[in-house]
Amino acid sequence: xxxxxxxxxxxxxxxxxxxxxxxxxxxxxxxxxxxxxxxxxxxxxxxxxxxxxxxxxxxxxxxxxxxxxxxxxxxxxxxxxxxxxxxxxxxxxxxxxxxxxxxxxxxxxxxxxxxxxxxxxxxxxxxxxxxxxxxxxxxxxxxxxxxxxxxxxxxxxxxxxxxxxxxxxxxxxxxxxxxxxxxxxxxxxxxxxxxxxxxxxxxxxxxxxxxxxxxxxxxxxxxxxxxxxxxxxxxxxxxxxxxxxxxxxxxxxxxxxxxxx
Amino acid sequence: xxxxxxxxxxxxxxxxxxxxxxxxxxxxxxxxxxxxxxxxxxxxxxxxxxxxxxxxxxxxxxxxxxxxxxxxxxxxxxxxxxxxxxxxxxxxxxxxxxxxxxxxxxxxxxxxxxxxxxxxxxxxxxxxxxxxxxxxxxxxxxxxxxxxxxxxxxxxxxxxxxxxxxxxxxxxxxxxxxxxxxxxxxxxxxxxxxxxxxxxxxxxxxxxxxxxxxxxxxxxxxxxxxxxxxxxxxxxxxxxxxxxxxxxxxxxxxxxxxx
Numbered sequence: 001x002x003x004x005x006x007x008x009x010x011x012x013x014x015x016x017x018x019x020x021x022x023x024x025x026x027x028x029x030x031x032x033x034x035x036x037x038x039x040x041x042x043x044x045x046x047x048x049x050x051x052x053x054x055x056x057x058x059x060x061x062x063x064x065x066x067x068x069x070x071x072x073x074x075x076x077x078x079x080x081x082x083x084x085x086x087x088x089x090x091x092x093x094x095x096x097x098x099x100x101x102x103x104x105x106x107x108x109x110x111x112x113x114x115x116x117x118x119x120x121x122x123x124x125x126x127x128x129x130x131x132x133x134x135x136x137x138x139x140x141x142x143x144x145x146x147x148x149x150x151x152x153x154x155x156x157x158x159x160x161x162x163x164x165x166x167x168x169x170x171x172x173x174x175x176x177x178x179x180x181x182x183x184x185x186x187x188x189x190x191x192x193x194x195x196x197x198x199x200x201x202x203x204x205x206x207x208x209x210x211x212x213x214x215x216x217x218x219x220x221x222x223x224x225x226x227x228x229x230x231x232x233x234x235x236x237x238x239x240x241x242x243x244x245x246x247x248x249x250x251x252x253x254x255x256x257x258x259x260x261x
Numbered sequence: 262x263x264x265x266x267x268x269x270x271x272x273x274x275x276x277x278x279x280x281x282x283x284x285x286x287x288x289x290x291x292x293x294x295x296x297x298x299x300x301x302x303x304x305x306x307x308x309x310x311x312x313x314x315x316x317x318x319x320x321x322x323x324x325x326x327x328x329x330x331x332x333x334x335x336x337x338x339x340x341x342x343x344x345x346x347x348x349x350x351x352x353x354x355x356x357x358x359x360x361x362x363x364x365x366x367x368x369x370x371x372x373x374x375x376x377x378x379x380x381x382x383x384x385x386x387x388x389x390x391x392x393x394x395x396x397x398x399x400x401x402x403x404x405x406x407x408x409x410x411x412x413x414x415x416x417x418x419x420x421x422x423x424x425x426x427x428x429x430x431x432x433x434x435x436x437x438x439x440x441x442x443x444x445x446x447x448x449x450x451x452x453x454x455x456x457x458x459x460x461x462x463x464x465x466x467x468x469x470x471x472x473x474x475x476x477x478x479x480x481x482x483x484x485x486x487x488x489x490x491x492x493x494x495x496x497x498x499x500x501x502x503x504x505x506x507x508x509x510x511x512x513x514x515x516x517x518x519x520x
Contacts, residue, residue, distance in 0.1 A: 169350035169416075172310050173423050174340030174367030182375050183363045187354040 054236030062237045066222055070245060073218035076136050076211070077204035080143025085197040088148050092155035092193075093181065098167075099159060110156075116149030121207040125216040136217030143208060147200045154196045155189065162188045195257045202253045209242050262288045262427065262459055263309055268318035269483075270304050278304040280483040282318070291453045291460045293470035295487075296480035296506055302463040305480065306429050309461070310342045311335060323426070340367035343420025343458075347432035349412040353405035357396070357415050360404055361387040364422030383422075390421035394448050410441030417448055428452065430462035434469070439517060442466075446473050466517040467503060471496065479506030 093099055095109045121142050128138035162185060170184040212220020219242060226234045263286040270279040278301045286292055294302050307313040308320050311327050320327045322338055330338055343364075351360045365383045366374045373379075391397040394414040399407060404415060413433065420428060430449060434442040450473050453460045464470045470477050477494070479487025487506050489499075503511050 163348075163350075165346060165348045165350040166352050168312060169344065169346060169419075170352075170363065170366075172312055172339060172342070172344040172429075173364050173419070174336040174338075175363070176336060176367075176371060178371045179363075179366040179374055183355070183359075183366065184352055187352050191354070 050232065053232040054239070057233070058236035058240055059231075059233040060237065062234045063241065066219065066238055066241055069212075069219045069222045070241060072136055073208045073212075073220070073242075074205065074245070076139045076143060076216075076218050077201055077208040080140045080208070081147050081197060081201040081204050083140070083144040084147025084149075085151050085193075085200060087144075088151035088155060089193060091148070091152045092159060093185070095152060095156040096159035098162075098164065099177075099181070099185065106156075110153075113149050113152050116145055117153060119146070121146045121204075121211065122214060125211045126214040129215045134215040134217075139208060139211040139216030139218060142211065142216060143204045146207070147204060150203070151193070151196045151200050155193050158189045158192045159185060191260045195260045198253045198257050198260075202250055205246055205249050209246070262286055262323060263461070264321040265305075265308075266319045266321070268308060268315050268320055270301075270308065270313065271316045277483055279308075279315075282483075282485060284478070284485055284488075286459065286461060288459055289453075289457050291450065291473060291475045292462070292478055293474035293476070294461065294463045294478050294480060295465075295467055295470050295503075297508075298465075300480045301483045302480055303431055306344075306431050306461065306463055309427075309429060310339050310344060336367050340423055341425055342427045342429060343417075343423050343425035344429040344431070345413065345416045345420055345433050347435045349409070349416050349436075351404050351412055351416050351419065353403070355404060356400075357391070357402050357404055357407070358384075358387060358400050360415055361390055361418045361422050364390075364419040367423070386424070387418070387422050390418040391415075393421060393452070394418050408441075409437055410444060413437065413441075413445050414448065417445070417452070421452065425458060428458050428460045430460065432463050432465060435465055442469070442517065449473070466515060467500070467511060468516050471499060479503070481506055481508065 091109065091113070095106045095113065097103075097106055100106060124142035124145055125139055128141045132138045132141065166184045166188065167180055170180045175183065208218050208220075210220045210223075212218045212222065213224050215221065219238060223235065223238050226232075226238065263284075265282045265284040268279060268282040269277070271277050282305065294305060296302050304313060308315050309322065309327065311320075311330065315328055319329070322342070325334075325338060327335075327338055352363070355363075359377075362379050362383060365379060365386065368383075369379070388397060388400065391400055394417050396411055396414045396418065399411065399415075404412060407415065428449070433449065434445050437445060446469060449460060449462065452458050462474070464474075471491070471494075475491050477487065477489055477491060477499075478485060481487075487502065489502075500511060507515075
């Protein structure tokens with residue numbers, strides 16, 4: 001006769017605690033934010049009428065007029081990404097802890113990068129509009145700073161994850177720091193860096209589309225103008241057009257990035 | 262050529278990898294260093310070109326202190342010392358030629374090497390190095406496209422391009438199959454004999470040490486416990502003596518076996 005095996009019951013306390021806490025946080029937030037499901041239901045009709053005015057039909061004759069602000073948006077994203085990415089590369093090298101070992105450099109550098117990355121592009125743009133005035137230049141500056149923070153961060157993490165054996169081999173044959181960088185580190189991270197830059201462009205296209213709200217140029221400015229005048233059929237057209245452009249750019253950029261890494 | 266004077270190395274985590282090592286290696290020797298993993302073989306090798314700093318004693322290369330060398334002096338020492346590794350450590354995203362040319366970087370001003378400018382005679386050195394290890398036909402391939410044995414031969418060519426006086430090999434065949442192992446060891450031996458390049462190799466397989474070296478040094482728990490000239494040894498005696506190095510009889514996987 002075999003003894004019956006008994007094991008202690010699993011302890012569920014932690015799991016239940018987590019579920020309760022998360023539920024409390026979500027419900028509490030909804031209450032504080034004034035979220036009300038009945039208000040959503042009650043305004044469904046108003047919302048659908050607005051959608052009807054926007055898209056049934058959108059103002060197709062407006063397309064020629066939005067091509068130029070759309071181009072400006074793309075240009076802003078392109079220049080902003082380019083400038084940010086260029087500055088990001090040397091910064092990432094200095095911020096990586098396996099290339100430069102003194103904490104005095106990479107700790108403060110990382111702090112700055114984190115700050116840049118946390119400030120939304122919209123906030124940066126409103127600051128720059130205050131400094132440089134209305135127009136695309138302020139938008140480009142905002143995008144460049146944001147991109148710089150983003151790409152630096154991703155790239156220095158790639159640098160820290162490289163195969164250190166290749167670095168060791170270059171050191172063993174008498175290479176100095178610059179040569180180690182050129183012959184062991186760059187070949188390993190260049191594909192990833194390029195991929196991050198294209199991803200940055202993807203993000204910036206979307207960001208650039210709304211930067212006009214604070215007067216920083218591009219399609220956002222046209223959008224805001226038409227909303228203010230309640231030209232909803234034109235608003236609908238802008239949204240469709242922007243959506244199409246963003247979609248195409250996302251598809252192309254993910255296709256390129258897939259082949260890179 | 263190489264001299265260890267009371268050298269010890271304690272890692273920051275407290276591991277005593279080497280304890281008071283005294284060892285002299287002469288020009289032209291092919292020294293095999295054997296011992297269990299963790300015995301301190303890799304540390305010993307890396308102290309010779311200061312990839313690791315010692316914590317006591319001094320290492321000399323050609324009469325110069327490696328331990329005290331810094332900056333330009335250290336680079337000048339390192340460029341005379343070729344090194345190959347268990348993981349090959351060639352740069353996989355570069356061409357074979359760029360890899361071999363990178364063996365020349367310590368001979369030119371940095372601004373030129375950064376731009377990838379190498380004189381024609383360096384290219385000839387690179388081609389000749391590739392020819393020595395019979396892999397010249399892969400000169401324009403990407404390094405990642407080569408097999409393990411081919412990558413290790415590129416690594417040897419890169420070291421040869423340095424025109425070194427000394428070749429360090431850290432478990433050079435540990436990630437290769439038995440047939441390519443013999444090829445790679447043959448190249449190392451040929452370079453040692455024909456060019457007179459002193460060679461120090463960490464080897465896991467004791468029969469490789471027996472077949473290729475002129476001197477066998479055994480390391481155990483951070484100390485040199487065995488040091489014999491190969492020509493003075495008898496095979497049966499050698500294999501029996503290995504218990505001194507390993508603290509137990511040799512196991513099957515430490516012998517590569519006959520082809």
